[in-house]
Amino acid sequence: MSEKRELNDVVNGSDQTQKRRKVDEISEDGPLTQEDVVYFQKEAIFRQMNLYRSKVNQVHKQMQTLDEQNKSTNSKLLVLSNWIDQFIEFITSVVPLKELESKSEYKILFTDSPNDIKDNEFIESLNQKKTQLSDLINKIIQNSGAIPDEIKENLNTINSKYHDLKIKNQKITNEYSLLKKNFDNLTIDFQNLVKTSDRLNSITLKRANGTKSEDVSRADTPKAEQLEISIPKDQAESQLNSNGINNTVNSDEVEYLKKQVDEFKATIEAQQKNIDENLELNKSLNSKLVEATTKNQTSIESQSTVDVAKFEDLTNEHKDLNIKYKEIIQKHDSLLERYNALESEKSSDNDLLNSKFEVEKQSLESNFGKLEFDLIRIRTARDELLSKISVLEAEKSGLEVTKQLQALIEAQKEQIETISLEKKLEDKIGGSDINDVETLKKNNTILTNELKEFEKAFKNLQNTNIKKLNSSVDSETVINKLKIEKTKADQKYFAAMRSKDSILQENKTLKAQNGKLNELIQNLKDSEALSTSRFENLDKQLKNLKKVEFFRGHEVDRYVQQISELEKNYKFELNRNKEIQTLLDDFKGKNDELLKLKSEYSIKVSKLESNVKTQDKLINRFKSTGVLEDQNEADSFRSLIYCSLCSKNWKNTAIKVCGHVFCEECAKERIAARMRKCPSCNKQFSTNDLLTIHL
Amino acid sequence: MSTPARRRLMRDLKVDPPDGVSASPLTDNVMIWNAIIIGPADTPFEDGTFRLSINFDEQYPNKPPQVKFLSTMFHPNVYASGELCLDILQNRWSPTFDVASILTSVQSLLNDPNISSPANVEAANLYKDHTSQYAKRVRETVEKSWADDLMDNEDDDEMEE
Numbered sequence: 001m002s003e004k005r006e007l008n009d010v011v012n013g014s015d016q017t018q019k020r021r022k023v024d025e026i027s028e029d030g031p032l033t034q035e036d037v038v039y040f041q042k043e044a045i046f047r048q049m050n051l052y053r054s055k056v057n058q059v060h061k062q063m064q065t066l067d068e069q070n071k072s073t074n075s076k077l078l079v080l081s082n083w084i085d086q087f088i089e090f091i092t093s094v095v096p097l098k099e100l101e102s103k104s105e106y107k108i109l110f111t112d113s114p115n116d117i118k119d120n121e122f123i124e125s126l127n128q129k130k131t132q133l134s135d136l137i138n139k140i141i142q143n144s145g146a147i148p149d150e151i152k153e154n155l156n157t158i159n160s161k162y163h164d165l166k167i168k169n170q171k172i173t174n175e176y177s178l179l180k181k182n183f184d185n186l187t188i189d190f191q192n193l194v195k196t197s198d199r200l201n202s203i204t205l206k207r208a209n210g211t212k213s214e215d216v217s218r219a220d221t222p223k224a225e226q227l228e229i230s231i232p233k234d235q236a237e238s239q240l241n242s243n244g245i246n247n248t249v250n251s252d253e254v255e256y257l258k259k260q261v262d263e264f265k266a267t268i269e270a271q272q273k274n275i276d277e278n279l280e281l282n283k284s285l286n287s288k289l290v291e292a293t294t295k296n297q298t299s300i301e302s303q304s305t306v307d308v309a310k311f312e313d314l315t316n317e318h319k320d321l322n323i324k325y326k327e328i329i330q331k332h333d334s335l336l337e338r339y340n341a342l343e344s345e346k347s348s349d350n351d352l353l354n355s356k357f358e359v360e361k362q363s364l365e366s367n368f369g370k371l372e373f374d375l376i377r378i379r380t381a382r383d384e385l386l387s388k389i390s391v392l393e394a395e396k397s398g399l400e401v402t403k404q405l406q407a408l409i410e411a412q413k414e415q416i417e418t419i420s421l422e423k424k425l426e427d428k429i430g431g432s433d434i435n436d437v438e439t440l441k442k443n444n445t446i447l448t449n450e451l452k453e454f455e456k457a458f459k460n461l462q463n464t465n466i467k468k469l470n471s472s473v474d475s476e477t478v479i480n481k482l483k484i485e486k487t488k489a490d491q492k493y494f495a496a497m498r499s500k501d502s503i504l505q506e507n508k509t510l511k512a513q514n515g516k517l518n519e520l521i522q523n524l525k526d527s528e529a530l531s532t533s534r535f536e537n538l539d540k541q542l543k544n545l546k547k548v549e550f551f552r553g554h555e556v557d558r559y560v561q562q563i564s565e566l567e568k569n570y571k572f573e574l575n576r577n578k579e580i581q582t583l584l585d586d587f588k589g590k591n592d593e594l595l596k597l598k599s600e601y602s603i604k605v606s607k608l609e610s611n612v613k614t615q616d617k618l619i620n621r622f623k624s625t626g627v628l629e630d631q632n633e634a635d636s637f638r639s640l641i642y643c644s645l646c647s648k649n650w651k652n653t654a655i656k657v658c659g660h661v662f663c664e665e666c667a668k669e670r671i672a673a674r675m676r677k678c679p680s681c682n683k684q685f686s687t688n689d690l691l692t693i694h695l
Numbered sequence: 696m697s698t699p700a701r702r703r704l705m706r707d708l709k710v711d712p713p714d715g716v717s718a719s720p721l722t723d724n725v726m727i728w729n730a731i732i733i734g735p736a737d738t739p740f741e742d743g744t745f746r747l748s749i750n751f752d753e754q755y756p757n758k759p760p761q762v763k764f765l766s767t768m769f770h771p772n773v774y775a776s777g778e779l780c781l782d783i784l785q786n787r788w789s790p791t792f793d794v795a796s797i798l799t800s801v802q803s804l805l806n807d808p809n810i811s812s813p814a815n816v817e818a819a820n821l822y823k824d825h826t827s828q829y830a831k832r833v834r835e836t837v838e839k840s841w842a843d844d845l846m847d848n849e850d851d852d853e854m855e856e
Contacts, residue, residue, distance in 0.1 A: 037717050037731045037744055041841050044742035048838065199736070635709070645756055645790050646699045647706035675757065679790035 040204040047198045054191060077122070084129050091136060254615055257608075264608050271601050278594045285587045292580050308566070311559035318552045325545045332538045339531045346524050353517055357510055364503045371496035378489035385482035392475040399472055402465040409458050416451055423447070641695070645679060654691045658683040664692065700755040701725055707794045716798045718749075726751045729765075730798055734837060738806040739830040743837035747801070749794065759788035762797060766840040769832045771808040771819035779804075780814040 199205055423444060642663075643649050649663035660680040667690055670676070677684055704725050712718050718730035728749040734740030746765040752758065762784055764777035772780040783792060783800055813819030821829040 034717065034719070034731075037733070040733060041744050044744070045841050047742065205736075639706075639710075642706070646703055648699065648702045670757070673757065679756075682789065 036204065036207060040207070043202045043204045047195065047202070050198060051191065051195060054194065058187065077126075081126060081129065084133060088129075088133060088136060091140065254612075254619060257612055257615055261608055261612055264605055268601050268605055271598060275594050275598045278591055282587055282591045285584060289580055289584045293577055308563070311556075311563065314552060314555055314559065318549070318556065321545055321548060321552070325542065325549075328538055328541055328545075332535060335531050335534060339528060342524055342527065346521060350517065350521070353513070357514070360506070360510065364506065367499065368503065371499060374492060374496060378493055381489060382486055385479075385486055388475070388482060389479060392472070392479055395468070395472050395475055398468055402461075402468055405461055406465065409461060412454060412458070416454065419447065650695065652693060652695070654693050655683075655685045656689045656691050657685045661693065664690075698753055700751060700753045703756050704728075704751060704794075710793060710795050712795050713799045713802070716795075716802060718794055718798055728794065730794075732798060732802050732805070735802060735806055739833035740805045740837060743840045745805075745840050747798075749797070756790040756792070759784045759792075760797070762801065767836055769815070769818050769829075769836045770805065771810055771813045771815055771822055772804060773818075774814045778814075780809075780812060782809075 423440075639647075641650055643651050643666055645662055645666040649665055651661040651663055653664040653667045654661045655667070655678050658678050658681050660678050662679070670679070671687055671690075676686060704720065708720065715733040715735065716730065718728055720726075720728045728751070730747040730749060732745045732747065734743035734745065744766075745768065748763050748765055750761040750763075752760070762779050762781070764773055764779070766777075768777065774780070779801065781800065781804060783789075784797070808819070808822060810819050810823060818829065818832070821832065
């Protein structure tokens with residue numbers, strides 16, 4: 001297709017001048033050729049280079065500025081270090097220091113010039129100087145003892161100034177950063193703009209993106225203009241050219257149509273003039289009408305406005321007063337309601353509290369009585385127990401007597417034994433003396449009798465003793481029981497005392513509540529008095545308002561009469577106005593008719609113009625060599641007619657399922673290859689779905 | 696020699712390619728086409744001239760052709776070998792597609808990559824998470840594409856000469 005051109009381009013090398021030529025040579029239509037792409041590449045590279053160049057320039061500028069900054073900072077640093085040196089020297093010379101050795105050290109340190117040292121070292125030296133300076137100052141301060149006040153003040157002022165400057169510095173740095181951001185954004189924008197402008201200027205881009213470039217459109221527009229210009233000359237040209245009969249016939253037609261158009265234009269102009277005149281008339285009438293209506297209105301208004309205004313004011317006032325009156329009544333009602341509610345609440349509260357109080361009091365009193373009764377009972381029980389105890393104690397003394405009796409009995413037993421022993425001895429001894437024996441026997445019998453009696457007495461005593469013992473044991477158990485009862489009674493007594501205390505406390509609290517309630521009642525009474533006073537005030541206001549209302553009513557009546565008169569006047573004027581309006585309506589109807597006529601004419605004109613345009617187009621088509629378009633049309637028709645798969649055969653087989661059309665060969669081939677889906681829409685089809693069609 | 700595939704390709708040649716695309720068969724073999732896609736404007740691929748080769752076989756248009764980028768690409772759906780991962784070139788191929796439609800879909804694929812099935816995982820990840828870095832990498836390929844193409848062109852030209 002384009003090998004020859006491409007060859008030429010390559011032979012011409014790749015200079016800038018060559019590029020120009022290439023741009024000139026760029027193909028204007030049809031598909032992109034290889035050399036078009038090459039141009040495009042070159043331009044793209046050129047654009048990118050420009051971009052990079054601008055970036056490099058920016059970087060260079062930045063470098064320069066940074067260099068300058070560096071220099072200035074260096075010089076400042078030098079000055080600073082020198083200044084510090086001088087300062088130290090000055091201080092050492094002025095202030096008489098005790099440590100002369102240190103002085104010499106400082107001097108040695110400051111002999112090096114900062115120019116010879118590298119950055120890091122320089123910074124280190126600066127730091128050292130700083131520390132030395134601070135040391136020196138500290139020493140001076142220590143030496144001089146207390147600092148003079150002046151210096152202190154100076155120091156303070158300097159410190160404050162330093163602080164302010166610091167804040168300012170921060171602000172400035174912030175602003176600087178903001179500005180820098182803005183600047184960066186701007187540079188980016190600028191770059192983008194440059195890029196877009198480059199892209200807009202590049203012909204190849206337009207070519208690539210198929211915007212058919214301005215050249216084509218330019219070429220088109222002049223042609224069109226020429227055609228337009230040439231229309232008047234058409235007759236002559238057609239006569240001269242005599243290319244075909246068709247052309248001349250068409251030009252004749254165009255001439256005829258032109259004449260017609262001219263005629264129509266003339267008529268339209270005439271109509272336009274008529275319409276304009278009518279419109280002017282209409283306007284004047286309108287203005288007259290407006291004047292008349294304004295006059296009417298002014299006459300009416302001048303009479304009535306003042307009165308009406310007054311009346312309106314009065315009615316307004318009346319309304320306001322009414323509203324106020326209603327409001328006051330509402331307030332009054334609400335206050336009354338509130339008062340009633342408060343009173344009812346108060347009484348109900350009182351009743352409740354009293355009833356509660358009484359109930360509690362009664363319960364407490366009954367409790368109290370019970371407790372007292374208990375106390376008395378407990379006391380009586382205690383007394384009884386005490387008496388029992390005394391009885392038991394007496395019985396205890398009786399027990400002791402029995403013991404003594406027992407001891408006596410034992411002693412008697414011993415005597416008896418001794419006596420019996422003596423008797424036996426006597427028996428043994430006095431065997432010989434029978435008399436004696438008899439007497440002795442008598443004695444013995446007597447003694448045995450006595451013994452028996454003793455034994456009897458002893459047995460009786462023992463029995464009585466045992467009885468007494470049993471009775472004492474019983475009494476002891478009774479005492480124990482009584483003791484337990486006593487402790488229980490004591491506990492009950494204490495509990496009763498406690499409950500009595502609690503009752504007393506409750507009594508106190510109830511009394512306090514009562515006092516509070518009394519205060520509340522007092523408050524409520526006060527509020528009641530206040531509300532009653534308010535109520536009286538409101539009543540007074542109400543009376544005043546009623547009086548005012550009465551007066552207003554009289555005034556209103558008067559004004560109503562005036563208003564009726566004014567209304568009569570107004571009706572009369574309205575009638576007049578209506579008459580004028582009807583006149584105006586008539587004029588308007590006339591105007592509408594004229595406008596309709598105008599629109600009809602304009603529609604006719606536009607139709608004729610469109611006719612002219614179609615004729616022009618027809619002429620153009622016949623004039624331009626219709627060969628190319630024909631070819632294009634033929635191509636498109638061919639692509640329509642030929643099968644889209646093989647583009648060899650005509651379309652003659654439709655797939656009934658989806659309606660797409662291919663050639664028989666392709667369709668059968670697809671079925672044979674088991675690809676039973678429509679190539680266009682992937683719908684399944686079978687042999688039965690094929691339909692031969694005849695174009 | 697005229698086979699259905701060749702006839703179809705000749706028809707394809709008559710169809711105007713879309714904007715920003717150039718395609719033509721080799722002078723000695725109609726079955727192999729060289730195409731150039733110009734990167735669409737306002738994308739990272741802007742101004743790039745990416746070369747593709749399209750190899751057709753005799754089963755065209757019933758089977759899709761093999762499409763391959765000759766320029767080095769940095770794109771989520773392009774393998775390192777330059778082969779494309781595009782559905783219409785595989786399972787969704789239809790015989791109604793022609794060269795122009797293939798190239799159009801490749802062109803649109805440049806700016807709308809399909810992240811769900813990445814062929815270049817790195818590119819996909821960058822595209823997802825670090826757009827600026829992705830754009831930078833793409834710009835590099837764009838600049839490379841110019842150099843490649845010029846070299847290729849010179850080679851071609853020499854051959855033609």
